[in-house]
Amino acid sequence: MISLLRFAMTHIQFQQGPIRPPSEANSLLIRTTQGCPWNKCKFCTLFEGMEFAIRPVEDIKRDIWAARTFYKNRQFKSCFLQDGDSFAMETDDLLDVLNTLKEAFPELTQISSYGRAQTMTKKSPAEMQAICDAGLNMLYCGMESGSLEVLKLMKKGITPKSILKSAQYAKQAGMKMMTFIILGLGGKALSDDHVAQTAQLLNQIDPDEIRILSLAVKPGTGLDDMVQNGQFTPLTEREMLVEQYQLISQLNGINSNYGNYHGINLLMELNGQFPHDKEAFLRTIDHFMMMNKNDQNNFILGRRTHHYATLNDMNNTLMYDTVQQQLMRIEQQKLGDLEDIFYSLRQRMI
Ligand code: SF4
Structure with a gap:
């Protein structure tokens, strides 16, 4: 569902609601x-x-x-x-x-x-x-x-x-x-x-x-x-x-x-x-x-950070390496539990 503004113009006016499929x-x-x-x-x-x-x-x-x-x-x-x-x-x-x-x-x-x-x-x-x-x-x-x-x-x-x-x-x-x-x-x-x-x-x-x-x-x-x-x-x-x-x-x-x-x-x-x-x-x-677990995490993070659209995008090594660096940073710097991070990244998408 997508938000829409209430719609009004100078001389022609009609209402529009906040959502549509x-x-x-x-x-x-x-x-x-x-x-x-x-x-x-x-x-x-x-x-x-x-x-x-x-x-x-x-x-x-x-x-x-x-x-x-x-x-x-x-x-x-x-x-x-x-x-x-x-x-x-x-x-x-x-x-x-x-x-x-x-x-x-x-x-x-x-x-x-x-x-x-x-x-x-x-x-x-x-x-x-x-x-x-x-x-x-x-x-x-x-x-x-x-x-x-x-x-x-x-x-x-x-x-x-x-x-x-x-x-x-x-x-x-x-x-x-x-x-x-x-x-x-x-x-x-x-x-x-x-x-x-x-x-x-x-x-x-x-x-x-x-x-x-x-x-x-x-x-x-x-x-x-x-x-x-x-x-x-x-x-x-x-x-x-x-x-x-x-x-x-x-x-x-x-x-x-x-x-x-x-x-x-x-x-x-x-x-x-x-x-x-x-x-x-x-x-x-x-x-x-x-x-393997690392590639699953790489894909999930890549999806949630808008690097990937589909699994095939993991074949792009530049993209894969970029996401992998982010993943390693989360793990090395102990930025939080990975599942919690995925959860809150998903929350930001709605
Ligand atoms: S509150 Fe109304 S609009 Fe929201 S999910 Fe329930 S039925 Fe649909």
């Missing part, structure tokens, strides 16, 4: 809601201090036409509805907004939104169908985990049951679905359950796209408190890769596109299509795991 970088952004209707997840500060509100339909429609005037020479293929949950709107209001959007931007082929499972399951299948038919044909789902225990621990406010039900509604209506999973979200204690239940739920849903994120604990969050007082033990970089290996191994019978596009992930080359690339994903993780 990275894949919506070139999309038209229209704000239907402000903030998140839940806003309690232990790891999240996205909408900290922002009270959730559904924007008045007339304001949204005014924004759509203002955007049309502002982007008069620009054609958009896609539009993302900000902020946290457009499905919180009354169905008729959402349909009104979608119809206006298609009228103002007839070239749009994709309209997308975040949708919370608990909100979407309040809509009937017929309402979901009408919403999809009106153009909202892509859903971003922050599932994070398929484990009830992990979801409870993180105060996600959703259950595997509601995730499955909302996904079925969305898919039956014809919506495409991108599902986000957070590696390490169960910590050490719930790692096995996190992997097993997440794989099981993804196998049931078979989302169009799965996007992997690696947990980095934001300072000041409830999760950070849990780490500080010993209630949550985060996974190391290597342990998160083991989790990912197990997750991939247990994903069966799906046709999802699978991606590690976010820079917070260690192996950004793990991108492809299930089931075709499953074995190649596992081989890539195996390759890392079979490297």
Whole structure:
């Protein structure tokens, strides 16, 4: 997710919220809601201090036409509805907004939104169908985990049951679905359950796209408190890769596109299509795991200091030696425990 400034111009004005998925970088952004209707997840500060509100339909429609005037020479293929949950709107209001959007931007082929499972399951299948038919044909789902225990621990406010039900509604209506999973979200204690239940739920849903994120604990969050007082033990970089290996191994019978596009992930080359690339994903993780400890540390440090993008970059001897010098300096000058340094470098990336 990327921060955006509230958008205002001298004579044409329309609102923009603080976030959008990275894949919506070139999309038209229209704000239907402000903030998140839940806003309690232990790891999240996205909408900290922002009270959730559904924007008045007339304001949204005014924004759509203002955007049309502002982007008069620009054609958009896609539009993302900000902020946290457009499905919180009354169905008729959402349909009104979608119809206006298609009228103002007839070239749009994709309209997308975040949708919370608990909100979407309040809509009937017929309402979901009408919403999809009106153009909202892509859903971003922050599932994070398929484990009830992990979801409870993180105060996600959703259950595997509601995730499955909302996904079925969305898919039956014809919506495409991108599902986000957070590696390490169960910590050490719930790692096995996190992997097993997440794989099981993804196998049931078979989302169009799965996007992997690696947990980095934001300072000041409830999760950070849990780490500080010993209630949550985060996974190391290597342990998160083991989790990912197990997750991939247990994903069966799906046709999802699978991606590690976010820079917070260690192996950004793990991108492809299930089931075709499953074995190649596992081989890539195996390759890392079979490297000696020094090279593993060299790669992790190189990733976290932006020297490397993929494992292949270690073949660049100049880059490898630069990272190796940093690694030796940390070890010789006893600058701290290497795992702690990796942890805080990861924190700085969010
Ligand atoms: S539902 Fe999403 S946006 Fe809302 S608090 Fe949880 S993670 Fe943050």
